[in-house]
Amino acid sequence: MPVIEYKCPNCGSSMVFDGDTGKLTCPSCGRTDNIEEIPDPLKQQVFIEDEVKEYHCTSCGAVLVTEPETSATTCSFCGSAVVLSDRLSGELAPAMVIPFSITKEEAIQAFKKWCRNGLLTPSDFMTADRIKGITGMYVPFWLYDLHNRVEVHGHGTKVSTYTRGDYEYTETQHFDIYRKIRLNYVKVPIDASEKMNDEVMDKLEPFPYQQLKDFKTPYLAGYIAEKYSYNDEQLYPRAKDKIQSFIDSYISSAVSGYTTVNFTHKQIDTTLKQADYVLLPVWMVHYDYNKMEHTFAMNGQTGKVVGKPPISKAKVAAWFAGISGVSLLSLKLISWTMGGGFL
Amino acid sequence: MRRRYALWMVLFLLTVCWMMPTGIVNADGDKQLIFDDANLLSSEERNELNAMANKYGAERETDFMILTVDRVENVSVKQWTEDFYDEYAPGYDKPHGNTAILTIVMDSNDVHLEGYYKAEKYLDPGRLDKIRSKITPALSRGDYKQAFEKYIKTAHRYMGFEPDRNPDNILFNIWFQLGTAAAIGAVAIGIMAYRSGGRVTVNSRTYADDSTSGILDQQDRYIRTTVTKRKIERNTGSGSGGGSGGGVTRGGHSHSSSSGKF
Numbered sequence: 001m002p003v004i005e006y007k008c009p010n011c012g013s014s015m016v017f018d019g020d021t022g023k024l025t026c027p028s029c030g031r032t033d034n035i036e037e038i039p040d041p042l043k044q045q046v047f048i049e050d051e052v053k054e055y056h057c058t059s060c061g062a063v064l065v066t067e068p069e070t071s072a073t074t075c076s077f078c079g080s081a082v083v084l085s086d087r088l089s090g091e092l093a094p095a096m097v098i099p100f101s102i103t104k105e106e107a108i109q110a111f112k113k114w115c116r117n118g119l120l121t122p123s124d125f126m127t128a129d130r131i132k133g134i135t136g137m138y139v140p141f142w143l144y145d146l147h148n149r150v151e152v153h154g155h156g157t158k159v160s161t162y163t164r165g166d167y168e169y170t171e172t173q174h175f176d177i178y179r180k181i182r183l184n185y186v187k188v189p190i191d192a193s194e195k196m197n198d199e200v201m202d203k204l205e206p207f208p209y210q211q212l213k214d215f216k217t218p219y220l221a222g223y224i225a226e227k228y229s230y231n232d233e234q235l236y237p238r239a240k241d242k243i244q245s246f247i248d249s250y251i252s253s254a255v256s257g258y259t260t261v262n263f264t265h266k267q268i269d270t271t272l273k274q275a276d277y278v279l280l281p282v283w284m285v286h287y288d289y290n291k292m293e294h295t296f297a298m299n300g301q302t303g304k305v306v307g308k309p310p311i312s313k314a315k316v317a318a319w320f321a322g323i324s325g326v327s328l329l330s331l332k333l334i335s336w337t338m339g340g341g342f343l
Numbered sequence: 344m345r346r347r348y349a350l351w352m353v354l355f356l357l358t359v360c361w362m363m364p365t366g367i368v369n370a371d372g373d374k375q376l377i378f379d380d381a382n383l384l385s386s387e388e389r390n391e392l393n394a395m396a397n398k399y400g401a402e403r404e405t406d407f408m409i410l411t412v413d414r415v416e417n418v419s420v421k422q423w424t425e426d427f428y429d430e431y432a433p434g435y436d437k438p439h440g441n442t443a444i445l446t447i448v449m450d451s452n453d454v455h456l457e458g459y460y461k462a463e464k465y466l467d468p469g470r471l472d473k474i475r476s477k478i479t480p481a482l483s484r485g486d487y488k489q490a491f492e493k494y495i496k497t498a499h500r501y502m503g504f505e506p507d508r509n510p511d512n513i514l515f516n517i518w519f520q521l522g523t524a525a526a527i528g529a530v531a532i533g534i535m536a537y538r539s540g541g542r543v544t545v546n547s548r549t550y551a552d553d554s555t556s557g558i559l560d561q562q563d564r565y566i567r568t569t570v571t572k573r574k575i576e577r578n579t580g581s582g583s584g585g586g587s588g589g590g591v592t593r594g595g596h597s598h599s600s601s602s603g604k605f
Contacts, residue, residue: 118539119535119539120532120535120536120539121539156563163575166574166575167572167573167574167575168572168573168574168575169570169571169572170570170571170572170573171568171569171570172568172569172570172571173565173567173568174565174566174567174568174569175563175564175565175566176562176563176564176566177562177563177564178560178561178562178563178564179558179560179561180558180559180560180561181556181557181558181559182555182556182557182559183551183556184551184552184555184556185550185551185552186550186552187550188550200541202543203540203541203542203543203544204541205543205544205545205549206544206545206549243550245547246546246547246550246551247547249547250547250551250556254558254561304541304544305541306540306541307540307541308539308540309539309540311536311539316532316536319528319531319532319535320528320529320531320532321528323527323528323531323532324524324525324527324528325524327523327524327527327528328520328521328524331514331520331523331524332520334514335512335514335515335520338508338512338514338515339504339505339507339508
């Protein structure tokens, strides 16, 4: 049975990962186990390659209701934290994981604080008292190491002007520019989950990579985890696309001191050095407001919140009137001090 | 009988002289400020402009006068206008008082502006030049009414600014001020709304491996230098030629002036 559950050796309850202590913790008796020291059952089990159609909870025997991507969840009948190990092994085995460091309570507090800071958020939304659900989820990401060889040819000009007598002279110096650049990017994250909005996931970055740990299944206990929907080859174009703007800005910083620069030839050779499959921690907050469900994502390490809060028309109008009014008044004052009259 | 006639004549002239300070008053109680000897305007246009000149002039305590003639004999348009001021003694506050005069001479296509007293201070040669260049195109087209309206409105507006300021500074324009304020508000709201959903906080250096990245080879080869030259436009005012400055009338009244052709 490819279902792993961590039973507390003391009391038999289902143990979960605690982001505060970084240890496997028993919510009943308070026993903590250091994850580094537990032998990972994943490495001992051998699976038959057959697609398993049904998973049963090891505690109560009920059928685990899961989506095809889910690799860790809790039993909807007895609440035991279970890990579906066949979805985390073989090709689907993550290399590393960043565990949660923000607990559920801290996440709720951080979310409420974030809501209060919204300048255009309706005031009854700001109280954040209608959180419908908050889910800790390990989102599958690919971390790409990309090495780039860049060669650019271009045409640059330096322009200076001076006056002699009745004439203004514009002197333009023309240059041929050539640059050969080596640009290496490491651990560029691309989310591999079909469900997650790419734009939202991009905004959650950066994840603190010093927290990356070798993957062990106990980190997932008590959280939802998903397996990747796209493999590293499928997402390679997105990774290249993502570093494109980084490369362009590096090239322009490498060509300085010119008035204008035109690149006539730009060659970028990207080679994929490595792509690691990792699980990164994200809190998903579901919030009901005006019969609409709003979803927010929070970085499970840094607490950064991403998502579109509703916008209050009244607040927009008030801010617009306020800012425009103050601007108009300042312009009037400037014109008045310059002798232009107040009205 | 003849003596009696002469006495009436003297009395009439005295009355005219006595009336002079306030100028000739027409039916609406307005001063006559438009003297259209060249007949460039219809009588309705003349009345309309006269009323307008009175209304705007009152706000600036200055008479905005318009003189049109077919030709001036033996004197320059400047001298002719100065002589008019000395003889007619216009002025909003007193005879020989605050006055701005626009003189048009049809034969020689002269357009000439003078400012006396308050108008000398507030309509300095530079501002008179600006007014002249604003009205010259309409005069050249023969659109006299529009040119005269523009003269009255612009002179009125310019006199609202302290001397030595650029009255056409865009900062003083109410539409510019309103537009800029609204734009600042809209941009601020846009930024606030855009940032409400969280923003990207990684930049091009976040994932760069600085230890192995760098410029391997570079060349900046000089090819050639090109030089273009452009004649600097000296500000000569519009119309053909022109001049500005000031002067003193034979009666001893100092004024600012600007003249040109249309």
